[in-house]
Amino acid sequence: MNKLGFRTVITVLLIILSGYFLFPTFEWYRMSDVEKAKAEKTKDPILGKTLNLGLDLRGGTHLLLEVDSSKLDEKVTVKDAVDRAVEVIRNRIDQFGVAEPLIAKQGDRWIVVQLPGIKDPQRAKELIGKTALLEFCLVSTDNDALNKIQEKMSEKDLATAEEASKDSDIIKLIPEGHFIADSKEDGRIYLLKKASLTGAYLVNAKVELATGGFGFPHVSLEFNKDGGKIFANITGANIDRNLAIVLDGIVQSAPVIRSRIPDGRAVIEGNFNSADAKLLATVLRAGALPAPVNIIEERTVGPSLGDDSIKKGFSSALIGVAIVLLFMFIYYGFSGFIADIALCLNFFILMGIMSYFQFTLTLPGIAGIALTLAMAVDANVLILERIREELNVGKTSRVAVDAGYDKAFVTIFDSNITTLIAAIFLFQFGTGPIKGFAVTLTIGLCISMFTAVVVTKLIYDFLFKKNFINKIKL
Secondary structure (H helix, E strand, O other): OOHHHHHHHHHHHHHHHHHHHHHHHHHHHHOOHHHHHHHHHOOOHHHHOOOEEOHHHHOEEEEEEEEOHHHOOOOOOHHHHHHHHHHHHHHHHHHHOOOOOEEEEEOOOEEEEEEEOOOOHHHHHHHHHOOOOEEEEEEOOOHHHHHHHHHHHHHOOOOOHHHHOOOHHHHHHOOOOEEEEEEOOOOOEEEEEOOOEEHHHEEEEEEEOOHHHOOOOEEEEEEOHHHHHHHHHHHHHOOOOEEEEEEOOEEEEOOEOOOOOOOOEEEEOOOOOHHHHHHHHHHHHHOOOOOOEEEEEEEEEOHHHHHHHHHHHHHHHHHHHHHHHHHHHHHHOHHHHHHHHHHHHHHHHHHHHHHHOOOEEOHHHHHHHHHHHHHHHHHHHHHHHHHHHHHHOOOOHHHHHHHHHHHHHHHHHHHHHHHHHHHHHHHHHOOOHHHHHHHHHHHHHHHHHHHHHHHHHHHHHHHHHOOOOOOOOO
């Protein structure tokens, strides 16, 4: 295969693949609202193939979280805790099924969370903010101590264990190695021994229904090998005692141990609905946060605002591109038309690549596309001006085209490579919108080099070879 044939195959292949990758996106926006809702409900495979839209285009929830450093273990730093919290939150959101979320550390204490398309921000906040510290604690048999604590709480008009645990007089009444906690069901106060087993040993947590499918759902737990041994020892040594299952300081249930449980499995029961049980199972699978996180900023972008942003962004980009295309055609004639073909292919291939790699398109990303097209126009102008110079010194059209591309290449390469380096640094060290801008700019620069230098030259070579043109005017 000669050089012309090879470049033709590569170009045609890129165009076909880009169309294939963009087809699901075209199909999605062709659907009615009813069809889209049905596709989301049935988890249609098309959802995983469309071009993702960011928070500013699709709507959703933006949260700024702060890790409560006052609740950290002495062995854990502010930095390690934030890193751990980012990973836990990412795991939770991934299991919750949010498409293309942004979870990033900001400064030493803050975490930015963006959830495009979330229709229930309250459920998302519950998912993110729950500490999910799971403990299995033996219920104390020291009823005298418990009675004294309850009497003192009544005397001081304290309703919850959390309030009581801050009172110095009540702290003195709590036996060493014990703590008090409220019941989720009826507010009853439990006196518990410090945790014998924690959720750190969990390998799985899932929602199950009672036998026969009737009654409330429950969360089934499975421990790893070490956790299973500990659980077997606890249950074997404490038959007929209550073992409390405590989540974030609240007693979920306190069943009686009837026999030794050797298989490392347990159940959390309660008046759960399906959504609550799913939420609990999700946070337990993802692990506990190292410290509570507080939501210090919350913004919700409505879908209508996202639609408005899409329309305005698309309209402004369309008008700008149309003016550029018209100018190139008027000023450079037929050669300008060839440059216009390259610009359109640049945009088409860029969208196809973004769809394939499931990149997220944002408003800053659209700005990156606009800059990419501007760089592509600049490259085509450089080539055409070099061709014009060669024509002015009396060279034939075919020789002038070859010489123009050769002389313009170094300048185009230098200008694109310096911009590309800047884009890479923006992606590496930037966050959120800056990353979106850098992604589209980086991909777009690589494509613009290809369309400006390879595709346009391919068109000229083909036209000269087939004798469709013999000379060009600029």
